[in-house]
Amino acid sequence: MTTDTAGYTGARLLADTIDALAERAPAVLAAAAEQMRGIRLGLRFNDGSAVSLTVRHSRLVIGPAAESDVEVAFDDRAMNLLFDLQRHPSDQVLPDSLDVRGESDRVLAVWRAFSLLSQRAAGLRFVQGLWRDYRHHRPQLWGHAIPAPAPEPDASEPGGWHALDYLERRRPEATRTDDETRVGGTVTTRPRLLWDGRDSTPWWDELPIADADLYDTMKACRARVAAEMTRLVPDREPRADLYSLVREYPARQGKGLRPTLTIAACAAFGGRPRDAVRAAAALELFHNGFLVHDDIADESTHRRGLPTLHARYGEGLAVNVGDALNLLAIDAVLSNLETLGLARTLALIRETLHMCRESVEGQAIELGWIHRNAVPGTDDDYFLMSTKKTGWYTCISPCRIGAVCAGVTDPRVLDRFDEAFRLIGIAFQIQDDLLNLVGDQAKYGKELLGDLLEGKRTVMLIHLLRTVADPAERKQLTAILGKRRPDKTRRDADTLLAAMRAAGSIDYAVDLADRLAARGIDHFERDLDIIPDNEGKAVLRQIAHYVTTRPL
């Protein structure tokens, strides 16, 4: 968020809003980007600032003012009404307040995109806070049309004694200051009447919530699951050679995707977030156990920005730590018996066993390819391996396990997660592999080009070897791939990367990830329509779109 007053411009506000939505509610941005595809939008504000807005893949990209297809100029009245907390979004328009120029179909597309942005983002508490902050620091951007507070009602007045009036205007809820580990409550909803003196609306008819704040939810889920993992790891001897090491990888916190999926799926089905925390912690322990072993198998040197466990303490201790993490994870799953009861715990054991089986099978497929210096010929081979190795434990199983924690054990319901999150999981893995090649190491955490050094069979590599026609080049690439990791040099990795760029493998993978994610999102909306629109489902939706808007 901007800190100096001079930075509080209309252009900066738009950029901050787009950045916040990319991180917190990517589904909103994806919907807006869908409307604006192929249109270059120019925006000017009454403080003199200007920007351009374009669409790249499913991302809205802010840039300096440039030639545009549609130009929009906001005056202070338009700013006052756009995103105004006091007014309904449909009341935004004032005559002559907006100057919009361009071809009519494109103007309408831009209007749809902004309607989507304002209507769907306006309920997020963070976005409300962002705009309040700007309005406080640069009130001139908005003019001075802030409505006065409503007067107290007069007992003799015939009207003015309405329950909604109190909740909306006279005694609105103050900004919530719940502690950071609370899951939910990232959006505001409107008060509603249960009884107006004539008609009744059941109290259990909840208002649908389509979007939620992914960032805040992830933060809360990460914190709760990290605390649970700390509790699950024993504080006893041998500390130096086992339990202290067991804590190392869990302490190197990741994004918190799995904990969020698990807890959100539980909440989506009406369960208590608390009931999914231990299962989510068990998944994280399994995951960290797999990582320790995976790093040894891949001969990786870095994990989440620090040396890998075996690089620091040797392979013997590291293997044992991986085993211990898996044991602790099993113990954690079983310990749900006392809180969730027998039926749900049995279902959790079943789901966990399935997840572990998929993971070791996927790992076997990939290690077999590397061992034989084979590169699969089709993307489908990669999809199968990726789904087994990471798709189940990263995406599909967390959702299913979260639903089980809420009391759902019917396979026909649980299976509805599979196809959506299989596709999203593959897209996510492709993106992760792309980040290893073209990402920012500080943000990415792993060693850049590490996948090329360890010979990981990625979509880019498969595409490259499928595309390269020159036998000499193919021979050279195969020879590099056949080297053991310690024998590969940075130059070898650079050669592979250059060949991928030349063959268009990077762009191919970006496009493929986008298409897979879009199919996954389509399945999400269709297959999971049995879940009502609530905040838990809204978080799952944001994660489904997270892949398409994650910056590369």
Add this chain to the structure above:
Amino acid sequence: MPLRAPLERRWLHYAFLSRDSGQSVIANLSALGPDGDGHAPHRTTILLVHDREHGWHSSQFNADRPDHPWSSFRSPHAIGVAGDFDVAARTGVPAVKLRLRRTGRPCTSQSAAFGGGEHLRWQSEPGVLASGLVRLPGIERDVELLGYHERVRGRWSWPALGGWVFGFVNDPVGRSDEPPPTAVVFTLIQSRDPRAAASGSVMLWRRGRLVRHFPRRAFQVAVHDVLDRDQVVLVPPLARALGTAPAASVPRRLLITARSGSDRLLLDFRGSTAARIANPCETGLPAFSVHETLGACHVEGVVAGRRLDFQAPGIVEFAGGTGDADDH
């Protein structure tokens, strides 16, 4: 009168709060008509205790109860004369051993008709005093409580009844052996069949006497936000073990405005925790849920020319809202 038909019901409900809201006691003693000739009526009793430090504790539905429970509706007691009220889980905890005393006069909150000849009559009595012992695992506390008692009789079933929202608040100031200066009770029946049969009332007691009854056309009820699901505890313990299906979220804030002539009343309740009682439903497998919600309540207004303005702990009950109960 003995219960004869399967859906005939008689509920005695008790709810008490300590003046600092540190302890809350809720008990429901229910009787349901027999399944047929020669069968005895079904009797269930559940006891819930909430302690600020130790959270919710609940018996199963088979709590031990008095043969002749204290109730001014069953056998009228003189004001100020105490009667025993001992209810305990079969395991021994939670348990309450209380002496109850009336301080005011009960009154009918509403008589509602809905469904195919179904009906209920709801009678309320705020300002009931309770003193004695509350027992939780490893803890025993002497308590002085102020609360509410009701009787609901009639013949009803789900889903015809749908659900209800009901609550009470007693102004806790004044001497502990006197009726509260002010007490408010409200009821809103949200029948599902037919929807138009919804009915309700808001009632105000002053020093033990009912001084105003706002009929259903004279008040509004609104809600905002939902209670954090982590603050909703499923009871009785057996319901957790059975993996009872989730229910709708409980509203976090409830606001009632009532107006009649120059009288007006505002009740603003903010829930903080709730126990969801999963009741076995006689007409199908899915449970019917009653959420006992504890929270802070602010009451203000002008009634009969006198201003009132107080804050006190209150209890609001949200009944219904189990999605799968809709499928009966």
